[in-house]
Amino acid sequence: MPHDDAKLVSLNCGDCPIRHRAVCARCETDELEELERIKYYRSFEAGQTVIWAGDQMDFVASVVSGIATLTQTLEDGRTQMVGLLLPSDFVGRPGRSRAAYNVIATTDILMCCFRRKPFEDMMEHTPHIAQRLLQMTLDELDAAREWMLLLGRKTAREKIASLLSIVARRNASIQMRASERDMTFDLPLTREAMADYLGLTLETVSRQMSALKRDGVIELQGKRHVRVPDMDRLLLEAGDDSDGGFII
């Protein structure tokens, strides 16, 4: 049986062409050679936009390398980022969906694609894959709901602090320094992208970044390099509640 923290991951196994494998992130063993047979690759340049119309796509894909964003727009141009696609994240789905998203490549992207029908057929007799996709999707749903709280009820300053702490936390898990109070990282987003993520304008983002800097919550070296002297302070600014919650 799969581990709780198992993920469907993309791994660069040495030289090109990069191999896509379904592995358990913990035990590191291949589980499904079958994926190998139905996959192909597709790359996109930084800045390129792909309109991902759910029910018209005949494939699903997973990011192998690079960063992309998932956005929705109104016809007058207002745009809202609704997801960040990092290596190993999936886009597209087994099943129908009317929703259409813009997938915008922030960097050059390599995607591993699976033709939909074979992928769905495969899921039929390999419950592990279905369960992992379910777990990944549930995690995304949790993240989306937390973001709804941010979009609906947080102030501009809290929004910025929340975004920074999320980026910091992600870096922390990479650096294995989650317990450190002092953190340093690079922002992978422009001010405009941050604004689209947070439901703000880029001017407001800039102003609040300046305010947080003035108040000593963050330090900036250049525009993108951020140092947080005290993570607890930042989390406080983000307004996230930390109480555990009771059981019924």
Place this chain on the structure above:
Amino acid sequence: MPHDDAKLVSLNCGDCPIRHRAVCARCETDELEELERIKYYRSFEAGQTVIWAGDQMDFVASVVSGIATLTQTLEDGRTQMVGLLLPSDFVGRPGRSRAAYNVIATTDILMCCFRRKPFEDMMEHTPHIAQRLLQMTLDELDAAREWMLLLGRKTAREKIASLLSIVARRNASIQMRASERDMTFDLPLTREAMADYLGLTLETVSRQMSALKRDGVIELQGKRHVRVPDMDRLLLEAGDDSDGGFII
């Protein structure tokens, strides 16, 4: 193989106790008698709040009857609704999650619960169940993302129009009158609940309802009964784009 539109539904099969079944919405046949063996019921009164702490719950549940809302709050009391739970909707998940939600009963609720471990075990060898849960979760994710666009980028008037058209559409599918331009329905939410859903205050909700009424977009009989003379007009007000999107 399961149909695309298959759902895991709760059905009231005549007398109490209500039976929970996993059926295909299209072919109407039972697929999994096994669910019967691990389920039990639990009811909640209107107004009751349950703190649903993902990783501490030892069961998952599905709404059999009644309406509940899923909300998140900041410690100072600001609250944001992040989902609506209607009959057949699931809450809780097979797998771990740190997220905690408040489940607030809008009406009296009957829930069908499954103890987590047996439910997860069952998923292992019944791929249909896993696939349906995945499909349901993906649909919820689409809805959450559409809501993020609303929360982040729509004006108060557009938010109200969007909510009304969603409620109208849901009623339409029940009444089988999707093609009608003229629609009538009851709002299942108080002004305050609408506000929490839309990231607004109840005063703004009230004002915008009055404005839509004044402009002839809707008619009100009493506070909760709404008539929409022209759905197209309402959809226009909601600002949703209708263009199909291209394929890459």
Place this chain on the structure above:
DNA sequence: CTCTGGGCTTGATCTGGGTCAAATTCTGTC
């Protein structure tokens, strides 16, 4: 029939964040 309280509306005023505009870095690149 009146009282009460919750849901709702409406008005007056305030303000956070949007809008518009200009100045100031940064990043190349020739």
Place this chain on the structure above:
DNA sequence: GACAGAATTTGACCCAGATCAAGCCCAGAG
């Protein structure tokens, strides 16, 4: 090492929606 263009900052001003405060409507209780 200067020029071009994009990213960012900062300022001035404005407005949509929040806040504060009355008052209204109506269903249920007595």
